[in-house]
Amino acid sequence: MIPxxxxxxxxxxxxxxxxxxxxxxxxxxxxxPGEVVGLVGESGSGKxxxxxxxxxxxxxxxxxxxxxxxxxRDLLTMPERELRKVRGGEIAMIFQxxxxxxxxxxxVGIQIEENLSAHTALDGRQRAARARELMDLVxxxxxxxxxxxxxxxxxxxxxxxxxxxxxxxxxxxxxLADEPTTAxxxxxxxxxxKLILDLRDELQMGVVLVTHDLGVVAATxxxxxxxxxxxxxxxxxVVDVFAEPHHAYTRGLLGSVPRGGAGRTLLLSIxxxxxxxxxxxxxxxxxxxxxxxxxxxxxxxxxxxxxAPGRLVACHHHREVAAAGSPVV
Amino acid sequence: xxxxxYIFRRVLQLIPTFAFIIIVVFVLVRLLPGDPASAILGDxxxxxxxDRINHELGLDQPVFVQFLVFVKSIATGNLGNSIVLKxxxxxxxAQRMPVTLMLTVMAAVIALILALPLAFLAAxxxxxxxxxxxxxxxxxxxxxxxxxxxxxxxxxxxxKLGWFPVGGYGEGFLDHVHHLILPALTLALSLAAILMRNxxxxxxxxxxxxxxxFARAKGLRPRLIMIRHVLRNALISTVTLFGLSIGTLLxxxxxxxxxxxxxxxxxxxxxxIYGRDYPVVQGMTLALAVCVSLTFLLTxxxxxxxxxxxxx
Numbered sequence: 103m104i105p106x107x108x109x110x111x112x113x114x115x116x117x118x119x120x121x122x123x124x125x126x127x128x129x130x131x132x133x134x135p136g137e138v139v140g141l142v143g144e145s146g147s148g149k150x151x152x153x154x155x156x157x158x159x160x161x162x163x164x165x166x167x168x169x170x171x172x173x174x175r176d177l178l179t180m181p182e183r184e185l186r187k188v189r190g191g192e193i194a195m196i197f198q199x200x201x202x203x204x205x206x207x208x209x210v211g212i213q214i215e216e217n218l219s220a221h222t223a224l225d226g227r228q229r230a231a232r233a234r235e236l237m238d239l240v241x242x243x244x245x246x247x248x249x250x251x252x253x254x255x256x257x258x259x260x261x262x263x264x265x266x267x268x269x270x271x272x273x274x275x276x277x278l279a280d281e282p283t284t285a286x287x288x289x290x291x292x293x294x295x296k297l298i299l300d301l302r303d304e305l306q307m308g309v310v311l312v313t314h315d316l317g318v319v320a321a322t323x324x325x326x327x328x329x330x331x332x333x334x335x336x337x338x339x340v341v342d343v344f345a346e347p348h349h350a351y352t353r354g355l356l357g358s359v360p361r362g363g364a365g366r367t368l369l370l371s372i373x374x375x376x377x378x379x380x381x382x383x384x385x386x387x388x389x390x391x392x393x394x395x396x397x398x399x400x401x402x403x404x405x406x407x408x409x410a411p412g413r414l415v416a417c418h419h420h421r422e423v424a425a426a427g428s429p430v431v
Numbered sequence: 432x433x434x435x436x437y438i439f440r441r442v443l444q445l446i447p448t449f450a451f452i453i454i455v456v457f458v459l460v461r462l463l464p465g466d467p468a469s470a471i472l473g474d475x476x477x478x479x480x481x482d483r484i485n486h487e488l489g490l491d492q493p494v495f496v497q498f499l500v501f502v503k504s505i506a507t508g509n510l511g512n513s514i515v516l517k518x519x520x521x522x523x524x525a526q527r528m529p530v531t532l533m534l535t536v537m538a539a540v541i542a543l544i545l546a547l548p549l550a551f552l553a554a555x556x557x558x559x560x561x562x563x564x565x566x567x568x569x570x571x572x573x574x575x576x577x578x579x580x581x582x583x584x585x586x587x588x589x590x591k592l593g594w595f596p597v598g599g600y601g602e603g604f605l606d607h608v609h610h611l612i613l614p615a616l617t618l619a620l621s622l623a624a625i626l627m628r629n630x631x632x633x634x635x636x637x638x639x640x641x642x643x644x645f646a647r648a649k650g651l652r653p654r655l656i657m658i659r660h661v662l663r664n665a666l667i668s669t670v671t672l673f674g675l676s677i678g679t680l681l682x683x684x685x686x687x688x689x690x691x692x693x694x695x696x697x698x699x700x701x702x703x704i705y706g707r708d709y710p711v712v713q714g715m716t717l718a719l720a721v722c723v724s725l726t727f728l729l730t731x732x733x734x735x736x737x738x739x740x741x742x743x
Contacts (some may be wrong), residue, residue, distance in 0.1 A: 159644050190650035202641040205660055207667070207738050216659075217649045252739045268649065 105132035111168035123379040127332040140323035148332040191221035194269035198281040200261035204253040211249030221272035259290035331387040348420035357429035437742035470707035511710035520714035531696035537615035542622040550630035573624035581617040598692035633665035674730025
């Protein structure tokens with residue numbers, strides 16, 4: 103199968119007072135049609151910037167390099183006019199904070215309809231009908247009446263549904279979801295994730311799901327990519343990565359997730375904090391926090407390499423890490 | 432739509448506001464140093480004449496009675512006669528207020544015409560040449576005293592080039608406009624500078640907002656994003672500032688009217704204060720306060736229209 107989206111050597115840099123820093127460093131992954139790929143990592147690991155870079159939403163002093171192939175065309179070099187057709191039409195994005203991502207002074211109906219005006223030939227009446235349909239689809243009660251309401255009149259979960267309705271308006275083939283459930287209550291989280299998966303099945307839409315929540319990944323994703331300090335350090339199918347992590351960081355993340363069933367044991371936590379982008383250590387950027395680190399880790403940056411079909415890792419000692427076993431039984 | 436009940440509530444609020452204004456005006460005028468009798472009669476007035484004047488003006492009555500008389504006169508629209516000019520205060524207000532209001536409205540319009548596009552340009556060209564040039568020029572406008580700016584404009588465009596009259600108010604609407612352009616421009620420049628800076632900052636803030644990124648992610652045209660998503664949100668704070676500035680503008684009109692010899696409310700106000708012309712000062716203060724309150728009302732309505740959260 104041909105990937106729907108193919109990201110290669112994606113590098114996003116921002117200029118700071120201390121020179122250029124790379125928020126996203128040489129990132130590559132692909133998404134098959136209908137596949138859900140999880141992009142996992144701590145805050146500041148570059149997950150969100152990766153999504154923003156794919157649609158060229160990064161703000162001006164930031165620069166994006168590499169290539170993002172979407173159905174054979176490179177999104178990073180295509181003219182603005184063509185890119186606008188892809189944005190919202192073929193690739194849609196939903197944001198983490200539904201309160202700040204919806205325009206506070208526009209009724210949600212207009213915010214749905216403006217997507218339709220940009221990407222479809224529907225007339226005013228058809229757009230209104232489709233907007234109502236979309237509100238129904240994402241499970242907002244009394245859809246017709248609520249189209250006139252403003253974002254502040256919705257609860258957090260309903261706002262996220264509105265955002266999904268906006269994103270899905272023109273039937274995209276790929277959904278970029280930036281922590282879509284982080285701002286929501288746990289019960290609402292499940293509903294939203296289930297909604298996204300249902301829509302994936304219904305519309306054969308690929309999904310890139312950015313999250314720091316491994317529970318979400320386990321429940322929803324087919325494959326996952328773990329990011330640390332702007333780089334992808336490990337990828338593979340969710341089953342494989344959970345069963346046998348090959349990167350010490352992945353192993354640490356898995357160990358920090360509470361599990362039911364097992365006896366009451368202390369959660370593992372990863373010592374230290376992620377490095378600031380301006381002060382990434384030489385060698386492997388994880389080495390100061392890594393229990394497996396040796397001299398080579400402090401000198402040479404490990405490259406992301408395939409060690410088994412569909413399994414890639416960037417670690418000098420990935421065999422030892424794998425031999426230490428998964429913290430998830 | 433929540434706007435209509437909001438406007439209704441907001442109009443009701445004018446009742447206590449006006450009551451408060453009436454009390455403050457009454458008290459303030461009586462706190463002015465000096466008294467009308469000696470202002471009219473001069474330093475060597477004899478007591479009998481002073482008493483006579485005070486009696487004519489009702490100033491020999493208890494303060495409480497004076498206040499009731501004041502309230503009654505407002506209710507009936509008969510604000511008494513000017514001590515100095517000997518004509519009804521209501522007539523004076525009707526004669527002078529429109530001049531000042533027209534000057535203020537023209538200044539406000541000029542300020543908006545200057546500030547809106549330039550703020551947009553400056554925000555989009557942030558820290559580039561256009562932005563720095565616009566901000567630099569306005570900085571000069573902002574730091575220059577109004578009377579000085581007025582005199583420069585008068586000298587160049589009035590006296591030297593002869594494009595505009597150097598004073599007065601003229602006859603007929605178009606002539607009024609012609610006469611008021613220079614003074615309105617004088618008033619407008621500092622307001623334009625404040626509005627421009629505020630709106631520029633607001634636009635820069637909004638352009639970075641997530642909902643603008645979301646609008647871009649929807650594939651909307653840049654112009655639609657700018658107008659519907661950026662400008663509307665940015666205007667919310669600027670509208671408030673604009674409304675508040677109208678009060679300042681009315682105050683600034685006093686100086687401008689003096690420089691340009693315009694027979695407006697500001698000039699009348701100053702003359703009346705010097706002359707201890709109680710009824711005129713009271714009436715004019717009242718009229719100005721009412722104008723300012725109505726401006727605030729319009730500001731609130733505009734803000735509620737822009738931002739539905741206000742009318743909640």
